[in-house]
Amino acid sequence: MGIVLIWSLVMILTRWISHKRRGAISYDSENQTALYIRMLDVRVRSQVGFEPEPRGSHPYLYVDFRTLHSRPQSAGPVSARNVRRLLSFQRYLHSSRFIRGIPASNPLGYILDDDYTGQAKLMLEKVGNWNFDMFLFDRLTNGNSLVNLTFHLFNSYGLIELFQLDMVKLRRFLVMIQEDYRSLNPYHNAVHAADVTQAMYCYLQEPKLAETMTSCDLLLGLLAAATHDLDHPGVNQPFLIKTNHYLAALYKNSSVLENHHWKSAVGLLRESALLSHLPTEDRLNMEERLGSLILATDISRQNNYLSEFRTHLDKRDLCLTNGRHRHFILQIALKCADICNPCRPWKLSKLWSEKVTEEFFHQGDIERKHHLEVTPLCDRQSNSVANIQIGFMTYVVEPLFVEWSRFSDTRLSQTMMGHLSLNKQGWKEGRDKQEANTSRASEEQRTSAAKDSNSKELPQGSKRS
Numbered sequence: 001m002g003i004v005l006i007w008s009l010v011m012i013l014t015r016w017i018s019h020k021r022r023g024a025i026s027y028d029s030e031n032q033t034a035l036y037i038r039m040l041d042v043r044v045r046s047q048v049g050f051e052p053e054p055r056g057s058h059p060y061l062y063v064d065f066r067t068l069h070s071r072p073q074s075a076g077p078v079s080a081r082n083v084r085r086l087l088s089f090q091r092y093l094h095s096s097r098f099i100r101g102i103p104a105s106n107p108l109g110y111i112l113d114d115d116y117t118g119q120a121k122l123m124l125e126k127v128g129n130w131n132f133d134m135f136l137f138d139r140l141t142n143g144n145s146l147v148n149l150t151f152h153l154f155n156s157y158g159l160i161e162l163f164q165l166d167m168v169k170l171r172r173f174l175v176m177i178q179e180d181y182r183s184l185n186p187y188h189n190a191v192h193a194a195d196v197t198q199a200m201y202c203y204l205q206e207p208k209l210a211e212t213m214t215s216c217d218l219l220l221g222l223l224a225a226a227t228h229d230l231d232h233p234g235v236n237q238p239f240l241i242k243t244n245h246y247l248a249a250l251y252k253n254s255s256v257l258e259n260h261h262w263k264s265a266v267g268l269l270r271e272s273a274l275l276s277h278l279p280t281e282d283r284l285n286m287e288e289r290l291g292s293l294i295l296a297t298d299i300s301r302q303n304n305y306l307s308e309f310r311t312h313l314d315k316r317d318l319c320l321t322n323g324r325h326r327h328f329i330l331q332i333a334l335k336c337a338d339i340c341n342p343c344r345p346w347k348l349s350k351l352w353s354e355k356v357t358e359e360f361f362h363q364g365d366i367e368r369k370h371h372l373e374v375t376p377l378c379d380r381q382s383n384s385v386a387n388i389q390i391g392f393m394t395y396v397v398e399p400l401f402v403e404w405s406r407f408s409d410t411r412l413s414q415t416m417m418g419h420l421s422l423n424k425q426g427w428k429e430g431r432d433k434q435e436a437n438t439s440r441a442s443e444e445q446r447t448s449a450a451k452d453s454n455s456k457e458l459p460q461g462s463k464r465s
């Protein structure tokens with residue numbers, strides 16, 4: 001009888017605990033949904049990998065993006081990354097440790113105390129300098145360039161106070177963003193995001209923008225720059241479509257990557273609850289505007305934005321007191337920031353070019369390996385860094401920056417156009433030199449082959465003249 005009583009009490013207690021737990025889970029359903037989606041994402045990814053067997057009526061080709069840019073020592077971190085995603089609350093604990101004992105009067109100290117060096121601080125003092133070397137800043141901050149830079153910019157604009165942002169949530173949000181960029185991508189990683197954010201800051205400092213942009217515009221401009229390539233798989237949209245990737249199906253083959261970046265950013269905003277204190281309507285409006293900015297970076301829509309920009313400039317009807325016009329200029333500024341590599345000083349520009357080409361060629365290698373049509377831009381056998389860069393500068397970068405310079409005729413615009421011209425010249429000279437070397441080498445090869453065949457034609461035992 002006594003045992004039955006104890007057993008009943010244990011059962012009642014267990015049910016009560018379970019009920020309480022359910023209550024706690026439903027307490028913040030929005031966060032839980034975000035967490036669930038992230039867990040689901042991990043599950044979906046854990047299933048990917050090439051599968052020769054067709055699924056249903058469609059021959060699906062599953063590509064494991066985690067291994068696309070893997071290096072020999074990188075097999076381990078994949079699962080570690082997934083575990084980190086699942087245990088995202090640990091990021092919160094890390095953030096909490098970070099702020100322990102730091103005086104409130106120095107918000108920069110909250111995030112820079114561990115990684116911080118005198119040189120990184122000096123660099124941040126000149127964050128508006130167009131020669132800012134993001135590779136160096138990333139090294140000085142132990143690979144935390146995106147977190148440190150974005151926090152610094154939020155702080156220097158006073159956005160933390162204005163929007164009453166919680167320091168811990170902001171730190172946690174930025175760490176999550178940085179972690180969700182794939183560090184194995186040669187180009188589309190957190191350093192690129194940090195570089196775009198720094199360029200965006202330079203444009204926001206331009207007189208026309210600095211005089212008119214509201215705090216909300218500044219916040220969204222920086223957020224969009226920091227998240228615009230979030231969780232980029234290191235391959236382009238056509239690749240996702242032709243391999244029947246689930247993201248292509250999810251976004252109906254339209255701005256697949258950009259939609260994914262936007263939705264990932266919204267997921268992290270909700271998970272971190274960074275804006276949870278704002279009225280729902282404002283928050284949803286900010287999420288929509290964030291999406292509109294990120295979607296503008298879809299390069300396949302470049303001509304639409306460019307012709308609209310040109311028309312506005314021809315008509316001289318841009319009025320930055322108008323919210324819609326300000327948003328449009330933010331979209332253009334983000335597009336410029338995203339493709340501004342060729343407008344940086346040669347040393348930096350060349351490094352970015354090599355990294356983006358490495359990523360392109362890696363996609364081409366995957367396509368060749370799996371007997372897919374090799375994207376011309378990604379074909380290392382028929383293309384070179386110089387050729388790709390000259391084409392990119394001529395047909396994509398130059399037309400946009402010519403219009404931007406018309407809109408914002410400043411010293412920065414002149415500097416960017418100057419670098420663009422010099423860099424294009426640099427690649428052309430490099431290409432010409434390489435072509436001359438190649439033709440000289442093939443000429444030498446032909447000559448030596450001709451000599452060989454002449455010598456073979458001599459009858460056995462005959463004397464050479």
Ligand SMILES: [Zn+2]
Nearest residue numbers: 192228229338
């Ligand atoms: Zn980008």
